Amino acid sequence: MSVKHPPSAYTYLRHKKKFPHVWCPGCGIGIVMGAIIRAVDGLGLDQNHVAIISGIGCTSRMPVYMDFNTMHTTHGRALAFATGLKLVRPDMHIIVVMGDGDALAIGGNHFIHAARRNIGLTAVILNNHIYGMTGGQVSPSTPVGMVATTAPYGNTDPPFPITDLSIAAGAAYVARSTVYHSHELEKYIRTGLEVPGFAVIEAVSYCHTTVGRLNKLGGAVEMMRNLKETSLTRRMAEKRSPEELEGKIVRGVFYHDACRKEYCALYQEIQEKAGGAKLAARRISSMEMV
Amino acid sequence: MTMPRMMQGNEACAAGAIAAGCLFFGGYPITPSTDIAEHLARELPRVGGVFIQMEDEIASMAAVIGASIGGAKAMTATSGPGFSLMQENIGYAAMTEVPCVVVNVMRLGPSTGRPTSPSQGDVMQARWGSHGDHPIIALAPASVLECFEMTVRAFNLSERYRIPVIVLIDEVVGHMREKVILPPREDIKVLERLRPSEPPEWYKPYGSSPSDVPPLAPFGSGYRYHITGLHHDEAGFPTNRVNEVRPWTRRIFRKIKANVHRIARCETDGVEDARTVIVAYGSVARAASEAIKTARAKRRKVGLLRLQTLWPFPTRTVDAVCREARRVIVPEMNLGQMAIEVERIVGDRKVRRVNRIDGEMITPREILDAIEGK
Structure with a gap:
């Protein structure tokens, strides 16, 4: 059996310009980045037609390393920036990478509204349960009881169930995997890119530098092993009781609605009604590659 | 139309x-x-x-x-x-x-x-x-x-x-x-942003150029680059280097400062021999015009300097117009936000402020009172 090399990583990385990266050794963010690159490559998307947009935080440093149209925006607002870009360039594939704090706390409003509109963006939320870049403060996905620098006696605030929230808000595709299951993650991101509407892929990761140290959960290896041992597929989870699922990570596709109209397509209908659809189409084709 | x-x-x-x-x-x-x-x-x-x-x-x-x-x-x-x-x-x-x-x-x-x-x-x-x-x-x-x-x-x-x-x-x-x-x-004169003409691999979205305004490529046009709110180098990548941050900061100020005479516009009315100059903008300038009409009928030498551009502040014009005037009246619907700028240039002893912050317009009468020194 011939070994399949990761698809020409050099094609997609700004290897000459931006490395070494800022992440701690052993961090899961690189795995998510790899999964995104493989998903894009697997679909054979033109790099010129892919944009990666992020907010602020460890995860949001990702775009700078990738050779696409990349934009590192303000904290929590990546989806709003991406909404503007997508509406004027509906032909582009736009991936929005966010951390849990970025997407769910400061960006929570933009997140539910992007899902409500079902705009064709692929939102990858890297959930490491903490604010890593600022040194380990509680985030809206920190489990209750976990110690953080701003919850020295343990976190009291219940975490957001990201997948439930996404489905309730109207996302067309909702899936979850972990950085241990990198191939599965790649598959979900790939499907997310193919779905015309708003796709949410939660990539569960860890922060050994802050969470691991503060909660004595070990280093990157132990935390990675933990992802392997505490996670199970949806099918497996269906056979377990809620008590048995306590503290477990359920992986899988939670929602996939292929019928719901994507927002830009809906707006195109508006443009047709108003009589400007042809102008819009001409404008978009004039923006195409030089 | x-x-x-x-x-x-x-x-x-x-x-x-x-x-x-x-x-x-x-x-x-x-x-x-x-x-x-x-x-x-x-x-x-x-x-x-x-x-x-x-x-x-x-x-x-x-x-x-x-x-x-x-x-x-x-x-x-x-x-x-x-x-x-x-x-x-x-x-x-x-x-x-x-x-x-x-x-x-x-x-x-x-x-x-x-x-x-x-x-x-x-x-x-x-x-x-x-x-x-x-x-x-x-x-x-x-x-x-x-x-x-x-x-x-x-x-x-x-x-x-x-x-x-x-x-x-x-x-x-x-x-x-x-x-x-x-x-x-x-x-109607309509301008478009400058687009790059060089090949994508040479493109620098924040490069230096004679105009200090580098061309901007839209996303999806074949020019792949990075945009960030962090301080960045000429290629758009984050930087902490003083020798990259400093030139950038200087350039973004220079691109406006060097063009203040093009950007900052004012309109004047009878300021040549005016003893009193009113510096106003927005709707207040309309009330000032009305007050000036009445004042001139009483043979008072009053002129109007209407600011059409507030920022960058038209420092030179304000200086030139107000230098010879004895008094400068700055009416505004705030407590003197632009008056501060005018005072900075002509000195606060010459400036009289007329302010309202109660949600009502400044009337020509109020400005006329100021002209007449009431």
Whole structure:
């Protein structure tokens, strides 16, 4: 059996310009980045037609390393920036990478509204349960009881169930995997890119530098092993009781609605009604590659 | 388009946006600016553009920048509280040098204040609202026709200098209806941002250039590059190096400072031999004109210097016009935000302020009283 090399990583990385990266050794963010690159490559998307947009935080440093149209925006607002870009360039594939704090706390409003509109963006939320870049403060996905620098006696605030929230808000595709299951993650991101509407892929990761140290959960290896041992597929989870699922990570596709109209397509209908659809189409084709 | 018609300031602003080639509006309803959004919700899809009502003003400003980087001329319109929410992303646009237009129809603040009452209280917010030092351009129309013209100009300046441009309309002008004759399409000068001509691998979105305004490639045009709110090098990648941060900061200030004479516009009326000069802008300048008419009938030598551009401040013009005058009167619907600038130039002993912050207009009578030294 011939070994399949990761698809020409050099094609997609700004290897000459931006490395070494800022992440701690052993961090899961690189795995998510790899999964995104493989998903894009697997679909054979033109790099010129892919944009990666992020907010602020460890995860949001990702775009700078990738050779696409990349934009590192303000904290929590990546989806709003991406909404503007997508509406004027509906032909582009736009991936929005966010951390849990970025997407769910400061960006929570933009997140539910992007899902409500079902705009064709692929939102990858890297959930490491903490604010890593600022040194380990509680985030809206920190489990209750976990110690953080701003919850020295343990976190009291219940975490957001990201997948439930996404489905309730109207996302067309909702899936979850972990950085241990990198191939599965790649598959979900790939499907997310193919779905015309708003796709949410939660990539569960860890922060050994802050969470691991503060909660004595070990280093990157132990935390990675933990992802392997505490996670199970949806099918497996269906056979377990809620008590048995306590503290477990359920992986899988939670929602996939292929019928719901994507927002830009809906707006195109508006443009047709108003009589400007042809102008819009001409404008978009004039923006195409030089 | 050239027929005389009755038009409202906000409506003229929306018409100006369409005339300037605006193709994207992202906004959130707020009195007294909402008419602009309503007009553009109807007009933009007709010309192949996009209107979206975002979830808040923060998102609106973000979407505007996103659309602009996608190659569309983009704007938003808001009022004081919304303008405050937009500040972080206005700073982002200044930092990343992405053209965009923000219309702020000023209402009485602070906070919720009086939503339908006029004010000029956001003059300093327009200048310093976002954190950190950065240049900004702000225009102040005083008539319905100027709402049209200055919105076109705001887009042109924004595209030429890669900078956010603020249009500060006060509520009186925004909601005022008067007869206008809009210029025919062929007379409207519309500028487009400079696009790169070099091959993508040589492109530097923040490179040095003789004009200090590097070309801007839209996303998806084959030029792949990075945009960040972090301090960045010429290629757009984050940097902590002093020798890359400093030249960038100098360049973004230089691109405006070197062009103040092109950007900052004023209008004068009888200032040549004036003993008293009134420095005003927006609707207050109209009251000043009326006061001057009455004063001149009483043989008083009074002139008007109307600021059409507030930022960058037209320092040289103000200095030249006010130097020989004995008195300078600065009436404004705030507690002297522009008076501070005038005093900085002509000295505070010569300046008399006329202020109102109760949500009522400054009347010609109040300005006349100041002229007569009452």
